[in-house]
Amino acid sequence: MISILACCANGSGTSLMMDMTLEKVIKQEGWNISKRHHCSISEGKNTSVNYDLVLCPQNFISMFKDAEAKGVKVVGLRNVMSAKEIKEKVEATGLDLK
Amino acid sequence: MLKDFVDKKHYLFVDEVSDWQEAIRKCCEPIIADETVTERYPDEIIRCVNEYGPYIVLIPGVAMPHSQEGGDMVKKTTISFMKLQKPVVFDESDPDSYADLFFTLASCNPDDHLKDMQELSALLENEDLVEELHGIKDENDLLRLAEKYKL
Numbered sequence: 001m002i003s004i005l006a007c008c009a010n011g012s013g014t015s016l017m018m019d020m021t022l023e024k025v026i027k028q029e030g031w032n033i034s035k036r037h038h039c040s041i042s043e044g045k046n047t048s049v050n051y052d053l054v055l056c057p058q059n060f061i062s063m064f065k066d067a068e069a070k071g072v073k074v075v076g077l078r079n080v081m082s083a084k085e086i087k088e089k090v091e092a093t094g095l096d097l098k
Numbered sequence: 099m100l101k102d103f104v105d106k107k108h109y110l111f112v113d114e115v116s117d118w119q120e121a122i123r124k125c126c127e128p129i130i131a132d133e134t135v136t137e138r139y140p141d142e143i144i145r146c147v148n149e150y151g152p153y154i155v156l157i158p159g160v161a162m163p164h165s166q167e168g169g170d171m172v173k174k175t176t177i178s179f180m181k182l183q184k185p186v187v188f189d190e191s192d193p194d195s196y197a198d199l200f201f202t203l204a205s206c207n208p209d210d211h212l213k214d215m216q217e218l219s220a221l222l223e224n225e226d227l228v229e230e231l232h233g234i235k236d237e238n239d240l241l242r243l244a245e246k247y248k249l
Contacts, residue, residue, distance in 0.1 A: 009150040012167035012211065013203050017156060020219050040166070041150070059151040078194065079157045081222050 002052040002095050003035035007060065011040030018055050018080045025083045025090070031097040048072055052095055055086070099177070099217045100244035104237045107132070108178035111236055118152075118188045119144050122163055125180040125200040134174040135204050142171060152188035152195040159185065159232060160222060161197035167205045175210040177218060178202040181234055199231055221249050 006022060008014035015038040026033055039047070041063060048054050048067040056064065058076035068074050073093040079085055090097070103109040108128045115121045126140040142165040147154060155161050165171070178201075185198035201218055205211035222228060227247045234240065243249075 008153055009146050010164060010166045012205055012208075013162055013164035013215075014153050014156065016212070016215050017162070017219060020215065057151075057153040059153065081157050081219070 001032040001034045002097065003050070004033060004037075004053045004055060005044060005048055005051040006036075006038040006055045007041055007044035007048070007064075008038075008057060009041050009060075011038065011043060014057060014080055015039060018077065018086075021081055021083055022055065022086055025086050028083070029087060029097070031090075053090065053093065055090075099214075099221055099249055100179075100240050100247075103177075103179040104240050104244075106176065108176060109237060109240060110178075110180045112180060112182050114184040115182060115186050118147070118186050121161075121180075121182065121186045121197070121200065122147070125161075125163055125178065125202045128180075129176065129178045129202065129204055134172070134176055134178075136171045136173075139165065139171045139204070142166075142169075147188065152192065155188055155195050155197055156222065157228075158194040159197055160199045160201070160228065161188075162201045162203060162218075164203035164205070167208065167211065169206075172204050172206045175205045175207040175214065177214050178204070179240070181231070183235075199228070217249070224249065 006015045006018040019038040049070050053073045054064055055075050061076040064074045075089045112124055122143050123140045129135050143163045154163050180200035182198045185196045188195040
C-alpha cells in the first residue's frame with residue numbers, strides 16, 4: 001500500500017489531469033493506495049516527503065531532489081494522459097502496489 | 099464540450115503565430131472578450147511557462163494553457179479552444195513540445211472545473227477524435243465532430 005502525490009506548477013490543470021489518469025490505472029490494476037492528492041509545486045515541495053511516490057511532468061523531476069534523497073520515488077511523465085506510461089513507470093519503482 | 103465552444107464563442111482558428119507567447123495571447127482572446135479572465139491572464143500563463151517549462155503541453159500536439167486556480171484574474175470557470183493551422187514549438191530542444199490544439203483553462207470554481215476537466219479528459223483520450231481535431235478548419239467542423247463523437 002502506498003501514497004501518491006501528483007504535482008505540477010499550478011495544482012489545478014496538469015496535476016489534475018495526471019491524477020485522473022492515475023485514478024483509471026489504480027482501478028484497472030487494483031492497486032492499493034492509502035492516500036492520493038494533487039497540488040502545485042510550491043505545496044508539493046513541502047509535502048512530498050510525506051508520500052511514497054510523486055508523479056510530475058518530466059522536466060519537474062529535479063525540483064524533488066530533496067524528497068528523493070529522503071527515499072521518496074519520483075516519476076516524471078512525458079504524456080500525462082497515458083495510462084500505459086503511468087502503469088509502467090510506477091511498476092518500475094518496485095513499490096508495493098498491493 | 100465541442101458544441102459548448104461554439105455556443106459560448108470560446109473558439110478561435112488561427113493560421114500561424116510567430117512564437118508560443120503569441121499563441122498564448124491568441125488562445126486567451128475569446129475568454130478576455132467575454133470577461134471570463136482579465137487581460138493580464140495570458141501574461142501570467144507565459145510567466146509560468148517561462149519559469150517551469152512547457153508543462154502545459156499535455157501530449158505532443160495538444161496544449162492546455164492555464165494558471166493558478168482562482169486569483170483575481172479569473173472571473174468564470176470554462177475552457178476555450180484554439181486551432182493553429184501551423185503548430186508552434188514551445189521548447190526547441192524538446193521535439194515533443196509542440197502544439198496546434200489549445201484548450202485554455204480558466205477556473206475559479208473547483209467543482210465546475212473538475213467537471214470541465216473530466217469532459218476534457220474524455221475528449222483527449224479519444225485518439226480518433228484528437229486525430230480529426232488536428233485537421234479541422236472552422237467551427238462547422240467542431241459542430242460536425244461534436245455530433246459524430248457525442249463529446
